[in-house]
Amino acid sequence: MSFSLFGKKNRILLKELVKTDFKLRYQGSVLGYMWAVIKPLLMFAILYVVFAKVLRFGDAIPHYPVYLLTGTVLWNFFTECTQQGIHSIEQRGELLRKISFPKYIVVVSATSTAVINVLINLCVVIVFTLINGVMPSLSWLMILPLLLELYIFALGISLLLSSINIKYRDVGNIWDVLMQAMFYAVPIIYPLSMVTETSMLVGKIMMLNPVAQIIQDVRENLITPATITGWELSGPVWGLISVGAVAIVFVVSVLFFKKRSKYFAEEL
């Protein structure tokens, strides 16, 4: 069985599964696909009222609303991707026990709805950015490779944890809790400067998290160079550690998944 993403049969199957997932996701709702845009906007509205208006977290940051929106959109993408990915193998168990096809297709197709959603949401972010008076610039193009990095990280985690989750269903729950904790450990709702003012070291350690680094990088390139990025805070060596972590997680996960996936049908 080949592991190639570009095999013709695999591409067709992936396309069919993605199409089905997307078609079914919003079925039976009046607003349908619109929910892909409305939901994150409403979530953002709640955070905005609480943190920008009531707690006044963003007074020091220019364009704080877009800043907040960008952070939540990227964070939602990461959580949606991993949560769908981790449970994908167990959810498609019925299929895997009856038909032989490359198992990674299941994980990739489960995460693809999140990819479609984040692309739609980024369009919304860009509209808001323009409304907020940020001038378009070439640095906006950097968003795409950064988004790719975030996806590779999420896919790596999904491949690894989905194969462990088959035997130990605890993994899915642990991950949910971990994500809740991580939400506060990533500067999404509060600016990173709030942390660095009290402790530089804590700020540096926080930025080792690839998700935090990517969110700050996107903000810097999209909204304002005043963003404190991991690179500025701790230098290129620390910065490369988190990029390297993404690469290592991905490679290890792919190898692990490839090895385990032969036995998925029996273990499910």
Add this chain to the structure above:
Amino acid sequence: MRMNWSEKYLKKMRNEVKERNEDANIAISVKDLYKSFKLPTEKSWGLKQAIFNRLRGIKGYKKQEVLKGISFDIKKGEFLGIVGRNGSGKSTLLKILSEIYLPDKGSVKVNGTLVPFIELGVGFNPELTGRENVYLNGALLGFSNKEMDEMYDEIVRFAELDQFMDQKLKNYSSGMQVRLAFSIAIRARGDILVLDEVLAVGDAAFQEKCNDYFKSLHGNQTVVLVTHSMENVERFCDRAILIEDGKIACDGKPAKVTKEYMKLWD
């Protein structure tokens, strides 16, 4: 006396041609297949239990040997029936042929494309229309959209569901669903068809139609059929295999194998 190089070469060539001709007539070649499963004993699920078991030196599973050295060849165009009691290893064998399970030992060589139907309508989704389900099922079996376009009309005609294809599957009766799934199974253009206990579907008229179809396959299509119906074995198969306790107990003409099968309960 030593052969000179040209004689040696000729002999080698002749052997290769002979082997290739033999290979060309064989659809599936199974050699010395072994398969065992680790069956979890009570409560070995979950992380906590796994750690406990590891610490106490408990394995947490029992090894069950399902296939114990199975070998056979299926010729091209042959209609092979596989029979045996529940739990004798028939389905496991079929799943190994279909590359769903990995054998512990031994090899399976498949010559051509194999279309497995361990169950009918795998991946069928009640929220999709009949048409969408046909294409999804096709993609799962490894057919491209273009190949499915070619098969589609025949599938629908055989299922006799022309006017229902744009309705959601959940609005089909169960008989209609099975008919659609079954039509995909037998209309799928693969070199080898693998069917697990899927013959008894639909009403009497549809049954009749399926029987006629299976008879018409004779000699043109390689089929591997797992069944409990001795009537079907004698009606359709050219050859049958009886599996008992993970080994081949009998291999030969359907009449002989069904007789052996009946003896299991004497």
